[in-house]
Amino acid sequence: MRDASALVLLVAGAAFVGAGTVGLFRFPDVLSRLHALAKADNLGFGLIVAGLVVRADSPATAVKLVLIWLLVLLASTTSAYLIAHRALHRDGGA
Amino acid sequence: MDVALQIVALFLLVNLSVGLVRVLLGPTSEDRMVATLLFGTTGVALILVLADLQDSAPVRDVALVFVVLAALATIAFGTRGPSRG
Numbered sequence: 701m702r703d704a705s706a707l708v709l710l711v712a713g714a715a716f717v718g719a720g721t722v723g724l725f726r727f728p729d730v731l732s733r734l735h736a737l738a739k740a741d742n743l744g745f746g747l748i749v750a751g752l753v754v755r756a757d758s759p760a761t762a763v764k765l766v767l768i769w770l771l772v773l774l775a776s777t778t779s780a781y782l783i784a785h786r787a788l789h790r791d792g793g794a
Numbered sequence: 795m796d797v798a799l800q801i802v803a804l805f806l807l808v809n810l811s812v813g814l815v816r817v818l819l820g821p822t823s824e825d826r827m828v829a830t831l832l833f834g835t836t837g838v839a840l841i842l843v844l845a846d847l848q849d850s851a852p853v854r855d856v857a858l859v860f861v862v863l864a865a866l867a868t869i870a871f872g873t874r875g876p877s878r879g
Contacts, residue, residue: 703795710843714802717836721809724816724832730824733816737828741835748802748839752846755795761851765842768857772838775865779831782872787824 706754713747716740730787738780745772799847806840827871834864 723736749769756762813832820826838857845853 707795707798710798710802713839714805717806717809717839721812721836724813724828730820730822730828733825733828734831737831737835741831745835745839749842752842755846757849761854764854768838768842768854768861771858771861772835775861775868776831776834778865779834779868779872782868783824783827783831786827786872787822790822790824 702754706751709747709751709754713744713749713751716744716747718744720744731784734780734784734787738776742773742776745769796847799843803840803843803847806836806843810836810840827868830864830868830871834861837864 717740720736720740723740724733727733727736746769749765753762753765756765810832813836814829817826817829817832820828838860841853841857841860845851845857
């Protein structure tokens with residue numbers, strides 16, 4: 701039961717990461733590509749971490765995984781905003 | 795279950811490599827900075843899945859370092875001067 705739910709979460713996470721990569725290639729603009737990464741990839745990462753938390757062998761490991769997920773959320777939000785800010789103002793105007 | 799984890803890890807690695815092609819192609823420098831986002835999410839996911847495959851706790855600390863490095867790299871890039879292409 702635990703393995704089955706972990707498998708479903710991992711596969712769903714991998715599917716979202718795949719969708720993010722497809723978006724990275726097919727979107728026409730750097731800002732839309734940032735959308736694909738910051739949203740689809742992060743959702744896939746969250747689902748993969750959820751699957752690993754279900755499989756975790758101790759509460760300490762589960763807490764560590766959740767903290768890594770929070771840090772990735774913060775880091776990718778900041779990164780996406782900074783890159784988008786650069787892309788928007790690169791010629792001196794929006 | 796190990797086989798499923800290995801397939802997920804391989805799929806994440808393929809996604810990472812394909813994303814690096816976009817980093818090569820991307821016309822602007824912001825397209826290339828997208829690599830930090832890629833490694834920060836997909837790369838960390840790959841490392842965490844490998845940590846679970848090997849039952850190795852220090853590998854999770856490696857994932858932590860990856861996240862912090864990705865954030866630092868993007869902050870260093872984002873607070874530079876005006877973009878020159």
